[in-house]
Amino acid sequence: MQETINITINKKPVEVEKGTTVYQAARKININIPVLCYMELEDMGVKHNPGGCRVCVVEVEGVKNLMPSCVTKCWDGMNVKTNTARVLNARKTVVELILSDHPFDCLICAKNGTCDLQKMAQDLGIREIHYQGEQSTYREDTSPAIIREMDKCINCRRCETMCNDVQTVGALSGINRGFEAVVAPAFEQNLEHSPCTYCGQCVAVCPTGALTEVDHSNHVLRALADPQKTVVVQTAPAVRAALGEEFGMEAGTLVTGKMTRALRDLGFDYVFDTDFAADLTIMEEGTELLDRLNKHLNGDKNVKLPILTSCCPGWVSFFEHHFPELKDIPSTARSPQQMFGAVAKNYFAEKINKNRKDLVVVSIMPCVAKKYERSREEFANNGDSDVNYSITTRELSHLIKQANIDFNTLEDDDFDKPLGESTGAAVIFGTTGGVIEAATRTAYEIHTGKNLEKVDFEELRGMEGIRKASVDFDGQEIKIGIAHGLGNARKLLENIKQGKSEFHAIEIMACPGGCIGGGGQPLHHGDSSIIKARQKAIYQEDAGKKIRKSHENPFIKELYEEYLGKPGSEKSHDLLHTHYFDRKKRWIKK
Amino acid sequence: MSSVKVELHQKDVDKIKEIAKEYNNDPEALINVLHSTQDHFGYLPAEIQEIVAEETNVSIAKVYGVVTFYSFFTMTPKGRYPISICTGTACYVRGAETVLEEFKRQLGIEVGETSENGKYSINCLRCVGACGLAPVVMVGDKTYGRVSPDGVSDIIAEYEDAE
Ligand code: SF4
Ligand code: SF4
Ligand code: SF4
Ligand code: FES
Numbered sequence: 001m002q003e004t005i006n007i008t009i010n011k012k013p014v015e016v017e018k019g020t021t022v023y024q025a026a027r028k029i030n031i032n033i034p035v036l037c038y039m040e041l042e043d044m045g046v047k048h049n050p051g052g053c054r055v056c057v058v059e060v061e062g063v064k065n066l067m068p069s070c071v072t073k074c075w076d077g078m079n080v081k082t083n084t085a086r087v088l089n090a091r092k093t094v095v096e097l098i099l100s101d102h103p104f105d106c107l108i109c110a111k112n113g114t115c116d117l118q119k120m121a122q123d124l125g126i127r128e129i130h131y132q133g134e135q136s137t138y139r140e141d142t143s144p145a146i147i148r149e150m151d152k153c154i155n156c157r158r159c160e161t162m163c164n165d166v167q168t169v170g171a172l173s174g175i176n177r178g179f180e181a182v183v184a185p186a187f188e189q190n191l192e193h194s195p196c197t198y199c200g201q202c203v204a205v206c207p208t209g210a211l212t213e214v215d216h217s218n219h220v221l222r223a224l225a226d227p228q229k230t231v232v233v234q235t236a237p238a239v240r241a242a243l244g245e246e247f248g249m250e251a252g253t254l255v256t257g258k259m260t261r262a263l264r265d266l267g268f269d270y271v272f273d274t275d276f277a278a279d280l281t282i283m284e285e286g287t288e289l290l291d292r293l294n295k296h297l298n299g300d301k302n303v304k305l306p307i308l309t310s311c312c313p314g315w316v317s318f319f320e321h322h323f324p325e326l327k328d329i330p331s332t333a334r335s336p337q338q339m340f341g342a343v344a345k346n347y348f349a350e351k352i353n354k355n356r357k358d359l360v361v362v363s364i365m366p367c368v369a370k371k372y373e374r375s376r377e378e379f380a381n382n383g384d385s386d387v388n389y390s391i392t393t394r395e396l397s398h399l400i401k402q403a404n405i406d407f408n409t410l411e412d413d414d415f416d417k418p419l420g421e422s423t424g425a426a427v428i429f430g431t432t433g434g435v436i437e438a439a440t441r442t443a444y445e446i447h448t449g450k451n452l453e454k455v456d457f458e459e460l461r462g463m464e465g466i467r468k469a470s471v472d473f474d475g476q477e478i479k480i481g482i483a484h485g486l487g488n489a490r491k492l493l494e495n496i497k498q499g500k501s502e503f504h505a506i507e508i509m510a511c512p513g514g515c516i517g518g519g520g521q522p523l524h525h526g527d528s529s530i531i532k533a534r535q536k537a538i539y540q541e542d543a544g545k546k547i548r549k550s551h552e553n554p555f556i557k558e559l560y561e562e563y564l565g566k567p568g569s570e571k572s573h574d575l576l577h578t579h580y581f582d583r584k585k586r587w588i589k590k
Numbered sequence: 591m592s593s594v595k596v597e598l599h600q601k602d603v604d605k606i607k608e609i610a611k612e613y614n615n616d617p618e619a620l621i622n623v624l625h626s627t628q629d630h631f632g633y634l635p636a637e638i639q640e641i642v643a644e645e646t647n648v649s650i651a652k653v654y655g656v657v658t659f660y661s662f663f664t665m666t667p668k669g670r671y672p673i674s675i676c677t678g679t680a681c682y683v684r685g686a687e688t689v690l691e692e693f694k695r696q697l698g699i700e701v702g703e704t705s706e707n708g709k710y711s712i713n714c715l716r717c718v719g720a721c722g723l724a725p726v727v728m729v730g731d732k733t734y735g736r737v738s739p740d741g742v743s744d745i746i747a748e749y750e751d752a753e
Contacts, residue, residue: 170649175658186650187636194651 116207159202199314200368200519238430238515246397252533257412275422277340282550313373314510324582341386366518392520424548432514610645669711678717
């Protein structure tokens with residue numbers, strides 16, 4: 001039994017477990033204490049509490065100084081007040097001091113309206129700044145996916161925790177001290193020259209506009225306005241489970257129908273679905289898995305197992321930078337975004353009699369890394385990228401708002417055919433565990449030749465950082481591993497490196513929760529229940545689909561019949577597979 | 591923080607590896623490893639930090655973070671004629687500060703910096719134990735006593751023709 005403690009907050013009694021902080025205790029009884037540096041995604045292994053900013057101070061009876069509630073543990077009989085004049089004054093001072101060294105760009109800042117600092121200033125009613133001092137300036141750093149504007153950094157160091165502790169990428173660190181202190185890559189180089197994977201998790205937690213995604217929505221508007229261009233859009237599975245939040249809907253509201261309507265109203269010529277390409281990914285990846293598995297079971301020593309999924313570009317960058325010696329193990333299947341691009345620019349362009357250069361492919365992604373992925377050279381043909389622009393869920397919401405579309409009252413619409421047809425298996429790509437479940441549904445039927453009665457593999461679902469499960473392939477036990485968050489992926493990779501991995505197949509997603517928790521999603525502001533609600537919505541969408549196995553998608557069948565031949569064919573390899581690079585920087589020249 | 595490009599020889603790399611090994615390649619011992627490495631090389635250019643990072647299993651960003659956080663680490667090599675000014679109590683009360691200011695002014699560099707031609711660098715020392723001679727200035731191994739701001743140009747002149 002956990003020892004419990006009784007405390008009083010604003011005259012309300014509350015019983016908590018020993019070790020609970022005052023902040024957590026207050027939340028339990030719906031007393032809101034503002035925080036700025038503190039961040040926690042409960043049950044998702046993400047925690048950051050340096051106790052640095054002091055915005056969360058409270059008054060504790062019998063204690064002279066105000067105490068930061070995010071790091072102060074409760075003790076029995078504690079009497080806390082969270083909103084006395086003294087507390088509010090102290091908070092105001094803290095925020096004013098931060099603002100005294102912060103640019104006043106709010107009106108034109110990318111975070112306008114979603115910035116935690118702005119909200120804090122508003123909530124505290126700050127109308128004047130009583131402190132004046134030097135303003136720190138810092139050059140802007142632009143990469144293919146992320147912009148760093150460190151003038152706006154308030155040194156909360158949340159990004160550092162995400163990058164170093166959660167993702168174990170190590171691209172960022174606090175540098176210098178005092179007034180010069182800032183978070184930066186080594187030697188203050190640009191992010192582009194660091195081992196950054198562009199997972200965007202630093203962007204997802206930055207309370208201010210210091211870290212934002214590169215905004216491509218204006219390029220999209222320009223393409224839509226160009227009469228010479230046919231503009232095709234694809235939407236990733238996780239977007240429909242989160243976009244509604246940007247319009248005040250409850251987390252976990254599915255807005256698939258409204259989203260397709262809005263895209264049509266924005267002027268896209270064809271509204272397609274990345275889910276179609278997710279089904280295609282299963283065909284290619286599943287075939288590769290079975291091929292490697294069969295060879296392995298037949299004693300072929302040259303085959304490497306486990307096979308790793310390859311649909312997450314953050315994860316792909318991670319192994320290219322940190323585990324290049326394992327680069328032969330992941331599946332060679334491209335991500336759904338890139339498969340879609342290749343199919344659209346070749347098969348579909350031909351079908352509608354267009355030159356690929358006149359077809360603009362736009363992707364809507366929960367992801368920041370996809371901006372980088374689309375820019376990789378191997379995904380272009382004579383300088384024309386397969387995917388021309390990739391924008392985040394957040395950017396799409398801005399486009400909808402700019403166009404004055406009243407999202408909440410839109411009538412439901414549907415995707416266009418053929419590249420908009422998808423199965424339930426494709427939808428679950430949006431959450432951790434989904435890709436491997438989708439692959440299992442198809443691989444099982446192909447391997448055993450039997451009909452899969454129950455398509456729900458509950459054992460693969462959940463939110464733990466690393467999960468293991470066994471699936472029975474008609475007498476053959478298939479061992480599956482799942483990791484989300486790159487720190488968890490690292491653990492499985494170390495095992496593989498040491499030859500200790502027990503798995504046949506492993507699914508890896510860079511973001512905690514998978515794409516539902518992606519760096520391009522509406523900001524969760526530290527509330528993990530939002531990510532869990534999106535996960536529920538994803539499984540709900542799957543359950544409601546008529547077809548739930550990728551190989552049964554009629555338009556996938558048609559694509560193979562008309563164009564590709566069969567999974568793993570030469571044409572498939574040409575368009576749907578890729579290869580990886582060793583991107584590790586080696587300082588010591590061998 | 592600026593740095594110079596250096597080319598490390600295998601023996602330098604081996605030396606860093608040896609130092610890291612003395613501390614069991616322990617990430618927790620990063621500061622100690624950096625200290626010993628700086629003691630050996632005199633400074634910590636990017637190339638050296640990169641090897642330290644690899645050997646201690648700490649990200650290169652973190653190593654750079656630590657180097658820039660603590661003032662006793664430096665990324666610039668000392669000048670060929672490193673000028674050290676004692677700012678211990680005795681020297682301080684006898685005007686070491688004004689002498690320091692004069693060196694900074696004449697050489698156009700700050701404490702911890704090295705002149706562009708690589709010749710001079712300035713740093714401050716705690717008491718060197720020659721309080722009778724305060725204020726004390728050292729250039730390399732040579733000691734100058736009772737230095738006044740007026741005497742600074744004479745000291746610099748001694749080295750002007752040297753390589
Ligand atoms: S960049 Fe953002 S998350 Fe990182 S320390 Fe600065 S304000 Fe915090
Ligand atoms: S995008 Fe990911 S890898 Fe890159 S700096 Fe941010 S957290 Fe680190
Ligand atoms: S998990 Fe999804 S959102 Fe995150 S980097 Fe990978 S593909 Fe992008
Ligand atoms: S939120 Fe508690 S100290 Fe920053």
